[in-house]
Amino acid sequence: MEVKCVCMLLLLLCVEARGGEAPPAGLEEIRNELQQLNTTATEQAVEINTLKERLEAAEQQLKTQRDTPKVAFAASLGSNGIISTKNTFKKLIYKDVLTNVGHAYNPETGVFKAPVKGVYYIRFTATAPTSGLMSAVLYKNQTVQLTVHEPPVGPGSDTAANGAALLLEQGEELYMQLRPNSHLWDNASHHSTFSGFLLYAM
Known part of the structure; x- marks a missing residue:
């Protein structure tokens, strides 16, 4: 042309x-x-x-x-049997790791530490005999984010779950605690779990 x-x-x-x-x-x-x-x-x-x-x-x-770092984790309490509390809170340590892409979850402390600022989807499940109280709490730093709570109803067992998209600053920590006078149960089939992944960085 x-x-x-x-x-x-x-x-x-x-x-x-x-x-x-x-x-x-x-x-x-x-x-x-x-x-x-x-x-x-x-x-x-x-x-x-x-x-x-x-x-x-x-x-x-x-x-x-x-x-952008790739972040995804999933872990369960594993074959610990019943975990219970008396009059105090107890941090839950999910030692049986299924996935830990990016290594932001620490199976020794039970803490997930956000490697970057972003929106993360976090979910947990809890299983326990229905003969007693089941009550577990997700914390961000020292602030309650989500809870599962099932009162005792007699013989049997039950599972509860909760989850949400959470905005986390870099370095903020998530962890689970069992409320006082409560209990959870797990085995090798992974009934009680803690998991999450990065949706997008900000």
Whole structure:
């Protein structure tokens, strides 16, 4: 297209250089076609710039995704049998780790520590005999976030669950506690669990 435009432009200049001589037939058509070619070239330049901007935005998005840590964890109390409390709270240590991508969950302390600021989905389940109180609490730092609570109803067992999307600052901690005079139960089938994953960083 560039060669054609140059040739037509040279032809047009040669014709105009002839001064007052009558223009040859087809000169107006050449001018119109040259104008159309210029318009097309301008439109294509705009389209190319738009595509470049979209490509740069996509590359930046991919870079952000690569730089964002992958975070997901799931753990259960495991084959601990019944865990109970008397008159005090007890931190629950989920030692049987199923998943710990990013290693933000510590199975020695039972604490999940947010590696980046973002929105995380957190969920926990609790199973216990229904002969006694079952009451467990999710804390963010020292603040209650979620609770499961089942009063005693007699022989048998029951499972409760809770979960939510939580905004966590980098370094904030989540952990579970068993309320006073309460109990939980688990075995190798993972009935009582603590899990979560990063939805998106902020």
